[in-house]
Each structure stands twice: as C-alpha cells, then as structure tokens.
Amino acid sequence: xxxxxxxxxxxxxxxxxxxxxxxxxxxxxxxxxxxxxxxxxxxxxxxxxxxxxxxxxxxxxxxxxxxxxxxxxxxxxxxxxxxxxxxxxxxxxxxxxxxxxxxxxxxxxxxxx
Amino acid sequence: xxxxxxxxxxxxxxxxxxxxxxxxxxxxxxxxxxxxxxxxxxxxxxxxxxxxxxxxxxxxxxxxxxxxxxxxxxxxxxxxxxxxxxxxxxxxxxxxxxxxxxxxxxxxxxxxxx
Numbered sequence: 001x002x003x004x005x006x007x008x009x010x011x012x013x014x015x016x017x018x019x020x021x022x023x024x025x026x027x028x029x030x031x032x033x034x035x036x037x038x039x040x041x042x043x044x045x046x047x048x049x050x051x052x053x054x055x056x057x058x059x060x061x062x063x064x065x066x067x068x069x070x071x072x073x074x075x076x077x078x079x080x081x082x083x084x085x086x087x088x089x090x091x092x093x094x095x096x097x098x099x100x101x102x103x104x105x106x107x108x109x110x111x112x113x
Numbered sequence: 114x115x116x117x118x119x120x121x122x123x124x125x126x127x128x129x130x131x132x133x134x135x136x137x138x139x140x141x142x143x144x145x146x147x148x149x150x151x152x153x154x155x156x157x158x159x160x161x162x163x164x165x166x167x168x169x170x171x172x173x174x175x176x177x178x179x180x181x182x183x184x185x186x187x188x189x190x191x192x193x194x195x196x197x198x199x200x201x202x203x204x205x206x207x208x209x210x211x212x213x214x215x216x217x218x219x220x221x222x223x224x225x226x227x
Contacts, residue, residue: 004156033214035217041219042203042217042218042219042220043157043203043217043220044217045214045215045216045217048214056214058214091156091157093157099145099162099164100162101147101159101162102157102159102215103159104149104156104157104158105156106155106156107155107156
C-alpha cells in the first residue's frame, strides 16, 4: 500500500536554528498537509497545500514557517528560527481529495533544546 | 466552523468487552467524519470514514461507527476488545470540500485490561 514517507524520524536542534522537515507524499495525491502534535496534546492543523500554493493555514503557521514543493515528489516544512515551544511531532499527510481521508506519514519528532 | 468533542480522554475496558469511544461534532454543513488510530510512536492510521453514504460505517480491525445526525455523533465501537487495540483514537471532522482541513478531537486513550 502506498505510504507517505517522512524524514528524519527524529531531529534535535538548538533554539534559533533553522530546520527543514521532509515529506514524500503519495505520488498521485494532489493535496498536502502539515499537522503537529505537542506531547500529550491533540493533533493541530498547520497548513494545507494545493496546486503549488498554500490553500489554508492556521494561526500557528506564522512567518517562521514555510512550505515548499521543490520538485514533483518532496513537500517540505521549514521553521526558520526554532523556539522551545516548536518541540512536537510533525506529521505530513496527503490526499487525493478530502472525502478519501488523509494518509499520514509516521512523523518527525522535533526536539528544540 | 467545525469542531469535535471526544468525551473521555481515557477509557479502560477488559479484553473481550465492548469498546465505545464517543465523538460529537459541530458543523455548519454536512460533514465528513473520520476516526484515526495512533499506536505508540507511530503515525495516524485511518480506521474508517463517513462521507454521506451509509450511516453505519465499518472499518479495519473490527471497528465500526454510526453517524447520527440528530445527535451530531459519530461514536466508535468494537464488540470485543483485543489487547492490540490499546492505542490513542482521534475523531476528525471536515466540511467535505476538497482540500479542506480536518479538525481533530483531543483524542481518547484506550487501555485494554487482560
């Protein structure tokens, strides 16, 4: 069964550093998403991406965050200057259309120290 | 705006007993509803979905859920719990338009007692 692949599985970074989280969505999916889950809390929407542009973003997704689909396969989330509170599990998801549900990757655990 | 409420952040059942995880939603339009399961240190896996077809939806691993519009509910059930069902379960709602985000509930942690 097709999978959404996320790398790395765990990243530790120093506060103030830039990080890039990478995702390879399922190849025939058109909609891409980033969610995050702070330890012990619910899954929160960050951003959705369709047709090479952001279609929706949450309040969490401020100027420190950006997304890119630099080629036909990768979908990246960049955090420019990480804060301690950015420590969370970040999930990438893709979908052919919302009625089908999302397929989530296994996540990247980001730890900011 | 959509939202999801999951009653009970922790549910414990005995092995072989009925599993009932509650989810109520609010939506200004007919919703799409989903249940996801998250095993420890893993991603979110789709259990089942309701997208305006049959109101009783069957999913993987013996789970099912019933959409009740009058009660704005989409509770998840399984007749007989198995030890392997221990996980975090998330209910999610979407407006149903292509590309719209999901709104997740806060999750219910299911413990299965041998």
